[in-house]
Amino acid sequence: AQRVTQPEKLLSVFKGAPVELKCNYSYSGSPELFWYVQYSRQRLQLLLRHISRESIKGFTADLNKGETSFHLKKPFAQEEDSAMYYCALSPLTGGFKTIFGAGTRLFVKA
Amino acid sequence: DTAVSQTPKYLVTQMGNDKSIKCEQNLGHDTMYWYKQDSKKFLKIMFSYNNKELIINETVPNRFSPKSPDKAHLNLHINSLELGDSAVYFCASSQDLGRHYGYTFGSGTRLTVV
Numbered sequence: 001a002q003r004v005t006q007p008e009k010l011l012s013v014f015k016g017a018p019v020e021l022k023c024n025y026s027y028s029g030s031p032e033l034f035w036y037v038q039y040s041r042q043r044l045q046l047l048l049r050h051i052s053r054e055s056i057k058g059f060t061a062d063l064n065k066g067e068t069s070f071h072l073k074k075p076f077a078q079e080e081d082s083a084m085y086y087c088a089l090s091p092l093t094g095g096f097k098t099i100f101g102a103g104t105r106l107f108v109k110a
Numbered sequence: 111d112t113a114v115s116q117t118p119k120y121l122v123t124q125m126g127n128d129k130s131i132k133c134e135q136n137l138g139h140d141t142m143y144w145y146k147q148d149s150k151k152f153l154k155i156m157f158s159y160n161n162k163e164l165i166i167n168e169t170v171p172n173r174f175s176p177k178s179p180d181k182a183h184l185n186l187h188i189n190s191l192e193l194g195d196s197a198v199y200f201c202a203s204s205q206d207l208g209r210h211y212g213y214t215f216g217s218g219t220r221l222t223v224v
Contacts, residue, residue, distance in 0.1 A: 034212045044153075044200065046212040084151055088212070096207040097166060100153040 002027050004089050006101035013077050014109050021072040021104050023061075023087030030092045033070040035061055036100075038084040047072075047085070057081070077108045113137050116201050116216035123191055124224055131186045131219045133201030139214070141165075141207055142184035144176060147198040147218070159184055160207065191223045 003026040013019050025031060033050040048056045050063045050070060061072045070087060087101040114135045123129055135142060143166070144156040158166035159178040173189040184201060201216040 032209055036212075036215075038151075043217045044202075044213075044215040046214070049210075049212055051210055086153065090207075090209050090212070092209055096209065097155065097158075098208050098213065103151050103153070105151075 002089060002091065002097070002099045004087050004099050004101040006085075006087055006104045008104045009102070010105045010107065012107045012109060015079055016076050019074050019077040019081070019106065019108075021085050021087075021106065023070045023072065023101060025068050025070065025087075025089050027068075027089055027091065032090045032092055033061070033063055034088040034090065034098075035059070035070075035072050036086040036088060038086070038103075040083070044086065077106075079108045079110060082106055082108045112217075114201055114203055114214050114216040116199075116219050118219060119217065120220050120222075122222045122224065125191055125193060127191050128187070128189045129191060129221070130188070131199055131201075131221075133184045133186070133216055135182055135201075135203040135214070137203055137205075137214060139203035139205045140181055141204045142178065142181070143202040143204070143213065144184065144186050145200040145202060145215075147200060149197070153200070157184075157186075188221075191221075193223050196221055196223045 005024045035047040036044045037047045038044045059074045086103045090098040116133045141160045143158045157176040162178045175187045178184045198218045200218050202213040204213045
């Protein structure tokens with residue numbers, strides 16, 4: 001069964017500190033992984049996707065197939081990074097339902 | 111030039127009423143979705159249409175009925191509203207079933223049932 005687990009509901013860090021938002025997945029086939037961000041009372045926006053291997057707003061995420069993880073990282077957190085972050089999995093084969101994790105609220109303190 | 115637009119943005123209504131939420135996308139995407147975000151911010155898929163055909167229909171009460179007149183529109187009608195229906199409803203669209211490019215979301219409709 002498809003599953004996306006974000007173990008932390010809330011993550012609080014100081015400005016300038018490194019941040020890592022954890023995401024683990026369970027899927028028997030070949031997945032595509034995404035991170036979405038939702039700033040306060042705004043729409044969800046696609047932050048980055050594994051396939052493009054990009055860095056957006058200083059965030060990166062590496063797919064580790066051995067550990068089935070797709071953690072989101074940023075070396076120096078900024079106050080404007082405070083938001084809700086969702087990890088999502090989309091099957092590349094054998095289905096088309098994208099599954100979202102429960103989300104992690106990141107709070108960056110001044 | 112909004113890509114996925116939902117109306118209304120806010121909806122406050124009494125229990126037992128019937129209401130509709132509209133969604134339109136101008137991205138040329140083939141697939142549209144309705145998601146429900148509860149008070150704990152958990153996102154749950156409700157429905158998905160691909161080229162006007164229903165392809166995802168999760169365990170949702172029959173009071174919820176989606177309608178897709180064309181691939182650019184996906185509306186959600188809710189009958190006999192209940193307190194538990196209070197949530198934020200997000201519309202989204204994607205190309206290639208969201209496999210490679212992810213979803214584009216609307217700004218959400220905050221439904222409050224009193």
